[in-house]
Amino acid sequence: xxxxxxxxxxxxxxxxxxxxxxxxxxxxxxxxxxxxxxxxxxxxxxxxxxxxxxxxxxxxxxxxxxxxxxxxxxxxxxxxxxxxxxxxxxxxxxxxxxxxxxxxxxxxxxxxxxxxxxxxxxxxxxxxxxxxxxxxxxxxxxxxxxxxxxxxxxxxxxxxxxxxxxxxxxxxxxxxxxxxxxxxxxxxxxxxxxxxxxxxxxxxxxxxxxxxxxxxxxxxxxxxxxxxxxxxxxxxxxxxxxxxxxxxxxxxxxxxxxxxxxxxxxxxxxxxxxxxxxxxxxxxxxxxxxxxxxxxxxxxxxxxxxxxxxxxxxxxxxxxxxxxxxxx
Numbered sequence: 001x002x003x004x005x006x007x008x009x010x011x012x013x014x015x016x017x018x019x020x021x022x023x024x025x026x027x028x029x030x031x032x033x034x035x036x037x038x039x040x041x042x043x044x045x046x047x048x049x050x051x052x053x054x055x056x057x058x059x060x061x062x063x064x065x066x067x068x069x070x071x072x073x074x075x076x077x078x079x080x081x082x083x084x085x086x087x088x089x090x091x092x093x094x095x096x097x098x099x100x101x102x103x104x105x106x107x108x109x110x111x112x113x114x115x116x117x118x119x120x121x122x123x124x125x126x127x128x129x130x131x132x133x134x135x136x137x138x139x140x141x142x143x144x145x146x147x148x149x150x151x152x153x154x155x156x157x158x159x160x161x162x163x164x165x166x167x168x169x170x171x172x173x174x175x176x177x178x179x180x181x182x183x184x185x186x187x188x189x190x191x192x193x194x195x196x197x198x199x200x201x202x203x204x205x206x207x208x209x210x211x212x213x214x215x216x217x218x219x220x221x222x223x224x225x226x227x228x229x230x231x232x233x234x235x236x237x238x239x240x241x242x243x244x245x246x247x248x249x250x251x252x253x254x255x256x257x258x259x260x261x262x263x264x265x266x267x268x269x270x271x272x273x274x275x276x277x278x279x280x281x282x283x284x285x286x287x288x289x290x291x292x293x294x295x296x297x298x299x300x301x302x303x304x305x306x307x308x309x310x311x312x313x314x315x316x317x318x319x320x321x322x323x324x325x326x327x328x
Contacts, residue, residue: 003065005030005157005188006051010060013046020046022212023060028190028205030065030156033183035203036192039315043212044192048159051190052082065156081155083146083163091135095126095145098134102149113152120148124178140171147178151187158182160191164198176202196307206307210315223310230270230279231309232286235299239263245295252289253282264298269309 006028013021021043028034038044049055051062053073062069064076089098096117103113121130124144129137134145143163150158160179164172172195179202183189193199199206200220208216208223216223232253236245242264246257249268258267268286270279283302290297 003030004028004063005034006062006064006190008051008060008062011047011050011057011062012059013043013050013055014058019212021050021057024209024212024214026207026214026217028188030188031183031186032204033179033189033191033202035199035206036190036209037196037199037206037311038192038209042209044209045161046212047209048082048161048190048192052080052159053077054082079156080159081150081153081157082159082161083150084161089134089142089145089149092133094131094133095121095137096130098145099149099152103152106153108152116152117148120152121145123181124148125174138171140167140174143167143171143175144178147175147182151182154185155187157188157190160189162192162194165194172198196311200307208311208314216310216314220307221304224304224307226310230283230302230304231306232268232270232283233260233299233301233303234266234268234286234290234297235262236264236266237296237298241295242266244293245290248289248293248295249286252286267309269313 004027006026008024008026011021011024012019024043024047036044036047046055050057051064051069053069053076056070065079067075067079069076090101093101096114099117099120100110100113103116104110108116118127118130121127124147126141126144126148129141134142137145147160147163163179164175167175176198179189179191191199191202203220205217205219206223207214216226218226232249234245234249236242242259245266246259249257249266253268253270255268255270260267270282279302287297287300
């Protein structure tokens, strides 16, 4: 029987006339990364704050490892930890001083707090920076320290609210490795993110939220299949033929065609009811139609839709670059 880290039923939160979270139902399996995606203002951060007991729901309910979010809030707090979008450590303290301070606040004796802090700094590749003030850390180092602070007491459930926002690719990869290590040690992670590749690589299941509602949920593969059996990617020899190619593909596939950023590239989605063999046959028809129209194709591929295409199809918006949530 599946154990759920989080179960919500009709969770609602309003701010004035704005319904930031509008009846969210979630079932988050324990022991893995669960991703939450959504455009700006979708309600992701508000939902996380409720589940972390920082905001009280206006209606609906939720349970965290079987404990009621409202009636057993203290028990819930003892099992969870939250790392928000911005580093919560003290910039004037050193890395080890931050961890010792937080360890003491959590009830550890000074020696135990220092020992635990030193082990975490080593695990997160921060030993050499342990004695430096945090204001001299890079963005990636701050995020790693912030996550280290969140697991001084190993939580059963860790909320990571856009943990890699603004980080360079190398730092993002380092944070991803930390997340995988945390899950390997038994912690469940609920991850909100603005990076679709991040959710694709880390999350075993994903919920897409828009206007405060869950509009789709499933594994990355299930979400991709929900908007199409495949995607045809075409690169032309002549950019002047792209408009004609768009029309030919649209007619041949009876599907919308996307003009990519590359001026000679187009992408068309194959309808979801088709079988894999049917998808290949549709792709063949498309190539024949382009050739008969005198359009030269330099490169062609057939693959599963990307999570970016899923996001665009579900929300009618491109992936976001920041997240401006309504807050209390």
